[in-house]
Amino acid sequence: MTLKSLSFDQIPSWVSLKCSPSSRKAPQIQPGHVANVHLVSLSKQGKLREVDEFLKHMDEAGISVSPRSYKTLFETCGRLQALSDGKSIHDHLRRTVKEPTGLLDNYVLRMYCDCGSLVDARKVFEEMLERNVVSWVIIMSAYAEEGILDEAIRLFSRMQGSVTEIRSSPSIYITLLRPLTKFSFLELGKQIHSHVIRNGLGSNALVGTAIANMYAKCGWLEGAELVFDRMPEKNAVAWTGMMVGYTQAEKLDNALGLFVKMVNQGIEMDEFVFSIILKVCGGLEDLNVGRQIHGCSVKLGLDSDVSVGTPLVDFYVKFGNFTSACRAFERISEPNDVSWSCIISGNCQIGEFEESVKIFKNLKSKGVVLNSFIYTSIFQACAALSDLNLGAQAHADAIKRGLVNVYGESAMITMYSRCGRLDYAYRAFASLDRPDTVAWTAIICGYACHGNATEALSFFNRMQDCGVRPNAVTFIGVLTACSHSGLVREGKQYLDSMRGEYGVVPTVDHYDCVVDIYSRAGLLEEALELIKSMPFEPDVMSWKSLLGGCWTHQNPELGKIAAKNLLQLEPDDTATYIVMFNLYASCGKWEEAAHFRRMMAERNLRKEIGCSWVTVKGRLHRFTVGDRHHPLAEQIYSTLRELTTSYENADNALLTDEDVWCGLPERKEQLLDHSERLAIAFGLISTPSNAPILVFKNLRACKDCHDFAKQVSRVTGREIVVRDSNRFHHFRLGECSCNDYW
DNA sequence: ATAGGGTTAG
Missing domain, CATH: 1.25.40 (Serine Threonine Protein Phosphatase 5, Tetratricopeptide repeat)
Incomplete structure (x- = not known):
């Protein structure tokens, strides 16, 4: 809106309607009244730019701004935290009003406090000619809310000499008590309590509530109860405070x-x-x-x-x-941001990550207020969905809105790591001033599942050097690192030292990690021994780890034991049948192998479809086994044929996770169309020749595809990263970060 | 004009 000149014809009629009917007097409108009403209206709508314009016009027309208008203007600037607008209106006040502004100064003071400018507020406060209790309360609460309690207390002492109405002003105490609660300053709270009693406000209900609250939330429940029980009438506020204290x-x-x-x-x-x-x-x-x-x-x-x-x-x-x-x-x-954050994190908790993201995008497009809780959940969702694009976008967005806190920071480390960008995860971690246990744990787990045990363990040591204590999850990361790198002795030592040295009680998950370490290293008897001797009932993971080791190290006898237990605990998990089939088949025990195939068929079990995907230019390209739907299918297959010349010996290839669901072992020669190969080939032909290729896969990588990826990285010089259901594999110049140990 | 309570996350 632009006002060419100050023409009241342009002011909508309803604006002027507001001022006359209420007054019985003759419709003698004060000069400038309509202008002031318009100004207030603009201000209440938050249209500060138009306010600025309109003020200029009023100045030109020689119309003064009423005290009531100033009040509204300052309130608006405070509400919108519009410091520069507030300053210019303050200037306007000083320029145009020569006589003392008296009570208006409290509004100016309040405005600067609300805008977060303590410096300006203090200046106004010191220059005020007339200070009343309200002035003191405003300036003190501003310092107190900022956590600058010593200054608040200094002002409190200074006030004693200059204000006489203190006895009748419970608000002073209530103001001072609230931030004490926030920062848990119990001793100061007790002093204020004694002050309250000395000033005869001990039986004031509002002050009593505030004191009980302060004690309860500072953790001194006995004190809180004492005050609470003596309160003659307790309102809902007091009860709520006590319940919060107990909680x-x-x-x-x-x-x-x-x-x-x-x-x-x-x-x-x-x-x-x-x-x-x-x-x-x-x-x-x-x-x-x-x-x-x-x-x-x-x-x-x-x-x-x-x-x-x-x-x-x-x-x-x-x-x-x-x-x-x-x-x-x-x-x-009227749902607010907290309501939305509950429903978004609820969706994450039941695994509906897409739905979380959908709600989030919707909220953003509608301009609904967001909070840091929502962003934390979104980082979690992006980690689960491996959606780097959205994750990074949300990251930037959260920074712009000032909604990143410790929770979001560690969620982000996990998000970047799970999206395959350990480098970004590290950068997010390195940007932290004082990483806490969860942040350290996130980066340790990141390096662990990317197969970099040395780094993971060095983070663990640095964490302790920084005086941050590990928790149960930290040890999962540490043990996973050992497991992915074959550090048998170290792994066992960590497990043994957890309780005594770190005060962290091991759970079955920690034992499972060590069972996994033994199993991968081929120490199958030790693994079984640990399962039997651990102070917990073995769970699915215990037997799965052992079975995995039996497969890699070709031990059908122990494998049988593991499978038997596993089938009891989880009869519907197809992986057990497939591994047992392969295990027996590779030993030439075809009858036993057939038994597991048959069992699987009888129970009508179907394997999850093997699927790999790769993101190119922000678009996701998804492949299943033998997939020919992709527009570039011809090129993809010809690339694969070129790369596969060295794979004639695929004859003795075994049934893999990916093959089983489509049928039978006769697809021996078809290994070349496994989904991850399709994805890798597509990555090769659709990205610049120096760019790394990042492939995601829902199942575990099979041995042949793992060899294939190594080969491709050697021949093409490309860096290939494959995330399977278990971990990340970084292929470079013919080597994999897992050292073929997965 | 100033002042009291709650719910969400890594």
Whole structure:
């Protein structure tokens, strides 16, 4: 909108309607009144550029801006955090109003605080001629909220001498207490409490609530209870605070008990009470009580409130009941970013990563507010989908919006690593000031599954040098690194030192890693011995690892034991049948082999279709075995034929994961059309000759394709990276990073 | 005019 001149004809009629009918007086409008009303209207709509224009016109027309207009303008600038607009309006005020601005200064002060400029705020505060309690509260809370508590306290002492109304101003204390809660400064809190008592505000309900809250959230539950119990009337706020305190102290039963007491005393419940108590039910894994509380919220008509609906969604997600979660979500009348983040992470938790991404894109296109939780889930989804494009885009996007925090940072390390870009993962890690346990773990796991054990273990050592303690997941990464590199002795030593040296109690997963280490190294008896002697019931992974080793090291006797246990635990996993078939077949025991084939057929089991894909210029190209659908199929196959001349000896090739589903061993000679070969060949002909090729595959790489990829990397000089269902293989000049050890 | 509570993630 451009106003050529200050013509009131251009102001919509409804604007002027607003000012006359309410006043009974004759329609004598103050000069400039309409202009000021228009200014306020623009401001409330957040149209700050038009405000600026309009102010100029008012100046030219000699119309002054009313104090009420200034108030609204400053409020708008604060709300929108528009510091430069705020400054120019402040300038305008100083330029045009010569007399003392008095109470308006509080709004200016508030504006600078809201815009995050403590420097400007302080300057205004010091230059103020007249300071009242409100002025002090504003400036003190600004420092306190920023965590600059010592300055807030200094101001507090300074105030003692200059303001007399302190006895009647509980807001001072409430203001000071809130940030203490946030930063958990218990000792300071106690001092303020004594101040409160000395100033006779000990029985003030609002102050009491704030103090009980402060004690509860600083973790001093006894103190909180003392204050809480002595409060003559406790409102929902006080009860909520106590429940939060118990929850943070992991005393969920106490929190629930308090809730029951609250209900019995007939305290009116509001939406915030439901937020915390639903979280408690989720933590207690108490579906029944949660459902009852859900029903209670419906009766009160609160379930459509975002503060109730959102934790309800989360509650049902925790129980894996996604249908109920969605139903709860749909009841929310005005979902906010938290609601969306619950539904997005819920989708991630049930493996619906595409759906998460879809919702995310939709929210972005609609301009809905996003938060760091949403980005963390999206990084997780991109990791699972290996979607580097979207992941990197979301990364840049999150930075622009200032929505990257420690959670997102470590999720990003994992995302880049799983998308095949260990180099980016490292860069993301290296950019951290002080990586915590999870970030270190993410980079260790990254190097481990890319087969770089030396680096992974060196990160583990550096982590300890930095004084960061490893957790259970860290050791999974460490042991995986050992496993992928054949570090048998080291692996066992790490397992043995976990409890004593690091205080991390090993779980069955850690033992499984070591079973895997032994099995891969051909120490099959040791592996079986460990399975038998470990302080846990062996699980699927224990036997799978052993079976894998029996296959690589051709031991049908132990393989039989592993398979027997595996079939009991997981009769529908086709991999067991296939490996056993191959194992017997390769030893020439055809009858036993046939037995497993037959069993598989009888149980009507079908193998997941082998599939590989490669992304070129942002487009995904997907291949299945023997696929001829691709427009460049002819070129792909001729490339493969050229590359395969050295593979005549494929005769004795065995049945692989990929072959089995399509049928029979007679496809011996057809190994050349395995999906990953198609993807590699396509990568070769469709990317620049110096670019690395990154192929993803849903199943484990077979031996022949692994050899093939090595060969191709030697002949063409290309770097080829293949991610199979297990790990990453980096092929360079005829060698693989896994040292044929996978 | 100033002031109190909750829910989401690696």
